[in-house]
Amino acid sequence: xxxxxxxxxxxxxxxxxxxxxxxxxxxxxxxxxxxxxxxxxxxxxxxxxxxxxxxxxxxxxxxxxxxxxxxxxxxxxxxxxxxxxxxxxxxxxxxxxxxxxxxxxxxxxxxx
Amino acid sequence: xxxxxxxxxxxxxxxxxxxxxxxxxxxxxxxxxxxxxxxxxxxxxxxxxxxxxxxxxxxxxxxxxxxxxxxxxxxxxxxxxxxxxxxxxxxxxxxxxxxxxxxxxxxxxxxxxxxx
Numbered sequence: 001x002x003x004x005x006x007x008x009x010x011x012x013x014x015x016x017x018x019x020x021x022x023x024x025x026x027x028x029x030x031x032x033x034x035x036x037x038x039x040x041x042x043x044x045x046x047x048x049x050x051x052x053x054x055x056x057x058x059x060x061x062x063x064x065x066x067x068x069x070x071x072x073x074x075x076x077x078x079x080x081x082x083x084x085x086x087x088x089x090x091x092x093x094x095x096x097x098x099x100x101x102x103x104x105x106x107x108x109x110x111x112x
Numbered sequence: 113x114x115x116x117x118x119x120x121x122x123x124x125x126x127x128x129x130x131x132x133x134x135x136x137x138x139x140x141x142x143x144x145x146x147x148x149x150x151x152x153x154x155x156x157x158x159x160x161x162x163x164x165x166x167x168x169x170x171x172x173x174x175x176x177x178x179x180x181x182x183x184x185x186x187x188x189x190x191x192x193x194x195x196x197x198x199x200x201x202x203x204x205x206x207x208x209x210x211x212x213x214x215x216x217x218x219x220x221x222x223x224x225x226x227x228x
Contacts, residue, residue, distance in 0.1 A: 004154075033216075033217065040200065040222075041221055041222065042116075042118075042219045042220050042222045043155070043202065043219035044219075045217070045218055045219070048216055088154055088155075090154070090155075098160040098167050098168030098209065099145070099157035099160060099168055100157065101157070102154030102156075103154050104152070104154050105153075105154055
């Protein structure tokens with residue numbers, strides 16, 4: 001089974017709608033990254049969460065970390081076509097702090 | 113300031129050939145990591161280098177090797193290419209070794225390798 005599960009796998013929303021993407025780990029979280037990727041391109045750093053209950057925002061994107069549930073949620077408010085892409089969560093699972101382990105990603109489509 | 117840069121952008125090779133990919137980290141960053149991303153999957157860790165030494169290695173065969181130079185740039189080499197090596201190869205740089213607190217990993221645009 002996957003160490004990191006992202007849900008949903010894909011999401012289609014109408015411009016202006018809010019949406020949430022979830023990332024759940026099967027292991028203890030020591031840090032969680034959120035990245036955005038345009039198809040076939042590099043990863044754009046969004047934010048990093050370290051502590052349970054931590055919440056960070058960047059423009060209209062907010063991410064929260066629930067250490068007890070070993071999960072994070074990424075929420076986009078009033079989505080725009082520019083938000084479209086693949087959202088990836090990655091974790092530092094502690095035992096090997098030299099690498100990130102990523103989920104498979106959530107493909108977001110925003111229709112104008 | 114320039115971000116992480118990678119070259120070449122695209123590369124087409126045939127099975128059995130060898131390939132070298134290059135990465136220049138953000139100025140001031142001393143750590144470089146390499147990841148392989150197959151279509152439809154998240155990136156998979158290959159190596160991390162810090163101060164010119166290998167600090168971590170993922171579950172990849174010995175055909176994969178890398179090195180880091182005194183200016184902190186890095187090369188990833190893959191020998192005896194297989195069809196399954198076709199992927200997007202991503203380089204990430206960070207200030208220090210590891211992936212912990214206040215040591216964000218910033219990724220480059222990647223090199224798309226196609227093996228025929």
